[in-house]
Amino acid sequence: QITLKESGPTLVKPTQTLTLTCTFSGFSLSTNGMGVGWIRQPPGKAPEWLAIIFWDDIKRYSPSLKSRLTITKDTSKNQVVLTMTNMDPVDTATYYCVRRPADGSYSDYWGQGTLVTVSS
Amino acid sequence: DIQMTQSPSSLSASVGDRVTITCRASQGISNSLAWYQQKPGKVPKLLIYAASTLQSGVPSRFSGSGSGTDFTFTISSLQPEDVTTYYCQQYDSAPYTFGQGTKLEI
Numbered sequence: 001q002i003t004l005k006e007s008g009p010t011l012v013k014p015t016q017t018l019t020l021t022c023t024f025s026g027f028s029l030s031t032n033g034m035g036v037g038w039i040r041q042p043p044g045k046a047p048e049w050l051a052i053i054f055w056d057d058i059k060r061y062s063p064s065l066k067s068r069l070t071i072t073k074d075t076s077k078n079q080v081v082l083t084m085t086n087m088d089p090v091d092t093a094t095y096y097c098v099r100r101p102a103d104g105s106y107s108d109y110w111g112q113g114t115l116v117t118v119s120s
Numbered sequence: 121d122i123q124m125t126q127s128p129s130s131l132s133a134s135v136g137d138r139v140t141i142t143c144r145a146s147q148g149i150s151n152s153l154a155w156y157q158q159k160p161g162k163v164p165k166l167l168i169y170a171a172s173t174l175q176s177g178v179p180s181r182f183s184g185s186g187s188g189t190d191f192t193f194t195i196s197s198l199q200p201e202d203v204t205t206y207y208c209q210q211y212d213s214a215p216y217t218f219g220q221g222t223k224l225e226i
Contacts (some may be wrong), residue, residue, distance in 0.1 A: 003176035034213055037216075046207060047156075047164060049216040063121065092195035096163065105211035106169045 002026035004097045004111035005035075008036045011117050012087050018116060022080040022097030029055055029075050033102030036073065036080040040093040041113075048093075052100060053080055122146050122210050126219030133224060139195040141222045143208035148188045152212035155184055155193045158221075159204045167206075168193065200226070 008020035029036060037052035051061045051071040061069050070083045073108060080097065094115045098107035125147035133139050143153065151171035153169040166175045168184040171191055182198045195202055203226050208219040 046221045047209075047218045049209075049214075049218065051213070062215040064215075103150065104169060105214070105216055106166065106209065107164075108166050108169070108175065109155075110163045110165075112124075 001070040002099065002109045002111060004096045004099060006097045006111045006114040008095075008114060008116070010115060011119065013120050014088055014118060016087050016090070018082075018084045018087050020082045020084075020095055020097075020114065021114075022111060023084070024078050024080070024099065027099065027100060028068070028079070029053075029074065030078070031055055031102065031110045033104065035100030037098050037100055037105075037107065038071070038080075038082045039089075039098055039107065039110075040098070042090075047096075050095075051082060053098075060079055092116065092118050121219055122206055122213060123219050124210055124219040125206050126222055128215060129220060130225060131221045132221060132226065133198050134226060135198055135200055137198045139198050139202075139211055140194040141206055141208075143186075143193070143219050145189045145191075145212075149210045149212035150155045151187050152210055153184070153186065153191050154209045156203075156207045156209065157204060158207065164207065166187060169189065177214075198224070201209055 004024040031032040034053040034100045041047045053071045094113040096113045097111040099109040125144045155168040155169045158164040172184045205223045
């Protein structure tokens with residue numbers, strides 16, 4: 001059974017750094033082709049793709065957010081961490097951790113999501 | 121970035137209707153397109169990938185077609201539980217952009 005779960009703060013202040021952890025099970029991020037990514041969705045809006053890390057440690061970021069994002073993995077712990085610096089109220093959204101299967105960068109499994117509110 | 125234009129943004133239909141949603145990419149993406157269903161307050165659910173491949177467990181009334189820049193998502197006979205929001209997503213090249221969504225209503 002494949003599961004992913006996001007953890008991290010639900011409330012951050014403007015200018016602070018957000019750190020989210022995705023803990024997954026049922027697959028290995030050392031498997032050829034596998035990846036774990038992050039997608040966010042502001043309330044009432046479409047999802048927005050943020051970043052992905054692949055089994056070989058290659059990383060891809062949304063160009064509009066690249067300067068603020070860092071994605072890392074700990075394969076031994078089955079965890080992927082996303083950090084986003086300089087948070088702003090427009091970053092308020094539900095943040096999802098997703099699995100990228102070996103055959104393409106779509107998202108076949110999603111975490112339950114975590115709502116992050118940016119407010120002073 | 122590749123822009124994904126989804127239409128219509130909303131659609132009113134009746135149970136049993138054939139429903140079609142289109143998604144157009146701003147440049148060719150081969151068949152690297154996925155469709156997701158999202159019910160209110162729930163996590164998006166993958167329905168179709170590779171433009172036309174049905175994800176395991178998804179009812180066969182859902183289908184997809186297209187290649188290059190133009191794609192279609194079809195529900196052959198709309199069921200009450202299908203009345204929700206659908207998104208397309210290209211995964212040909214990062215950033216893997218989404219369409220703006222189509223909300224189905226009865």
